[in-house]
Amino acid sequence: MNVAFRPRPNKYGAVKTTVDNIRFDSKRESERYSELKLLFKAGHIHNLEIQPRFDFKIDDKHMFTYRGDFAYFEDDRKIVEDVKGVRTALYKLKKKIIEKQFNIKIVEI
Secondary structure, three states, X not given: OOOOOOOOOOOOOOOOEEEOOEEEOOHHHHHHHHHHHHHHHOOXXXXXXXXXXXXXXXXXXXXXXXXXXXXXXXXXXXXXXXXXXOOOHHHHHHHHHHHHHHOOOEEEO
């Protein structure tokens, strides 16, 4: 039986996009990357990071990992961004926990 492989569409309609050999989960996310890249080149932001990782632990036991879409510094303030179309209940819970644990603010774009 010869069945052609067809990637399953994203349940929220996002289309994976590649920019600068970086694969993004959505076109909107890749567009935000292009905007941040311009801000970085102009010197308005620094230390631009793609998919920053935050590990949440309790008593040294790993509970979950939150991955933002971008992180950077604007002046001396660290900003974490998440390009969101749908805010699921799980996302909202993780966001609150990570913001409290790491004393950061996650900005939704």
